[in-house]
Amino acid sequence: MADLEALLDDFAEECADLERIVAPLAAADWAxxxxxxxxxxxxxxxxxxxxDEIATVAxxxxxxxxxxxxEAGPKAFTFVDDAAEEAATAPPAELxxxxxxxxxxxxxxxxxxPAGAKLPWFGPPMSAASMITARIMETWAHGQDVAxxxxxxxxxxxxxxxVAHIGVRTRxxxxxxxxxTPPADEFRxxxxxxxxxxxxxxxxxxxxxxxGPAVDFCLLVTQRRHPDDLAxxxxxxxxxxxxxxxxxxxxxxxxxxxxxxxx
Numbered sequence: 001m002a003d004l005e006a007l008l009d010d011f012a013e014e015c016a017d018l019e020r021i022v023a024p025l026a027a028a029d030w031a032x033x034x035x036x037x038x039x040x041x042x043x044x045x046x047x048x049x050x051x052d053e054i055a056t057v058a059x060x061x062x063x064x065x066x067x068x069x070x071e072a073g074p075k076a077f078t079f080v081d082d083a084a085e086e087a088a089t090a091p092p093a094e095l096x097x098x099x100x101x102x103x104x105x106x107x108x109x110x111x112x113x114p115a116g117a118k119l120p121w122f123g124p125p126m127s128a129a130s131m132i133t134a135r136i137m138e139t140w141a142h143g144q145d146v147a148x149x150x151x152x153x154x155x156x157x158x159x160x161x162x163v164a165h166i167g168v169r170t171r172x173x174x175x176x177x178x179x180x181t182p183p184a185d186e187f188r189x190x191x192x193x194x195x196x197x198x199x200x201x202x203x204x205x206x207x208x209x210x211x212g213p214a215v216d217f218c219l220l221v222t223q224r225r226h227p228d229d230l231a232x233x234x235x236x237x238x239x240x241x242x243x244x245x246x247x248x249x250x251x252x253x254x255x256x257x258x259x260x261x262x263x
Contacts, residue, residue, distance in 0.1 A: 002127075002129035002130075002133070003129075004110065004111070004128055004129050004132070007129055007132045007133060007136065007162065008107050008110065008111070008132055010136055010159045010162060011103070011107070011132050011135055011136050011139070012103075012107070013157075013159065014136050014139045014140055014143070014159055015048075015099075015103055015139055017143065017154070017157075018048075018139060018142075018143040018146065019096070019099075021143070021146055021147065021150065021152060022041060022045060022092075022096070022146060023096060025041070025092070027091070027092055029041065029150075030042040030045075030092045030095075032149050032150075033149070034145040034146065034148065034149045035145050035148050035149070035224075035257060035261070036145050037255070038081070039084060039145070040088060041146055041149060042087070042088035042090075042092070042095060043084040043085065043087070043088045044084075044142045044145050044146055045087075045095055045096070045099055045142075045146075046083070046084050046086075046087025046088045046090070046095055046098075047080070047083065047084040047087065047142060048099060048138065048139055048142055049087060049095065049098045049099040049102045049103075050083045050084065050087055050102075051135070051138065052099070052102035052103045052105070052106045052135065053102045053105070053106075054068065055106050055109075055121075055131055055135060056102065056105045056106045056109045058119045058120050058121055058131070059106065059109035059110050059112075059113055059119050059128065059131065060109040060112070062119070062120050065120050066120060069120075069122070080251070103135075106132075106135065110128040110131060110132055111128075113127075113128040119131055121134075121250065122250045122251060123173065123250035123251075133162050133165065133166050134166060134249075134250075136159060136162045136163065137162065137163045137166050137167075137222065137248055137249070138249065140159070140160075140163050140218070140222070141163075141222035141224060141248075141249070144219070144222070144224045145224070148224075148262060155194075156194040156214070156215040157194060158193065158194065158195070160193070160194065160214045160215060160218050161193065161199055161214070163218040163221070163222065163248065164189075164191055164199060164214050164217055164218055164221075165201070166221075166248045167217060167218065167220070167221030167222075167246060167248040168189050168201045168202075170221070170246075170247065170248050171187065171242060171246070173247075174242070174245050174246050174247045175242075175245065177247070177251075177252060177253055178245045178253060180245070183208065183238040185206065185207070185208060185238075186202045186203055186206055187201075187202050187206055187208045187209065187210060187236075187238070187239055187242070188200070188201070188202040188203060188204060188205075188206035188208070188209045188210070189201045189202055189209070189210045189211075189217075190209070190210075190211045191211070191212060191213065191214040191217050192212070192213050192214060193214050194214065194215070199214060207235075207236055208234075208235065208236035208238045208239040209234070209235040209236065209239055210232060210233070210234050210235075210239050210242070210243070211232070211233050211235075212230065212231045212232035212233055213231055213232075216230040216231050216232050217230075217232055220232055220243065220246055221246045221247060221248040222247075222248055222249065223246075223247055223249075223254045223255075223256040223257065224257060225257055225261075225262065226256060226257050226258055226259040226260075226261065227243050227244060228259040228260075229257075229259060229260065229261075229262065229263070
């Protein structure tokens, strides 16, 4: 069983790492365009704040969350961008404060979720541990966009295991959103962690295999790098196909990044 408190600590640390990058920025820098088309640094932080708030509603008020989903129905393909656009209009100090308050509320709400309860979401219902796992993944991914904008190389941490885990667990989802049938057999995934140890998932004798640095795998499944620019290797045709469509996030398929974009 996942350790919720440990995951909440990782979430706090991931947020703090990103805040250390954005908090000192001049107001003008918050308007810098990021690799996500149409999104500035302010959009990135606004999106994180908004999603933390929505996740809090899902954790504390299932009926309220369903109402939000119903209201968003007519603009299902734009409401995420619309929320980021609205959030980005706030002054940086106000946006940072909103982000602080949102992630604290989320942490408090997840601690109060009864053991075994499932929370509604835009994809399949999730446990409290799965919800905070998704928030760690998204905070890291959008933090990558900010780092890329500013030309910063972040130091990989053990928190990448959480990002990699959700990347592995969403294999079948990635096939489904691309209109494909997932392979029947499990894959073996072996990733080299930042400390040189190996993180692994799946049967040791699986014929379909994915190997490489954990940070590269995380960049792949969050679509922050093109597969051609990563040291990820696939053994078997099914594993090779997965690398072209993997996504660890809910929602429609993303546009990803182009080959050589960050060379």
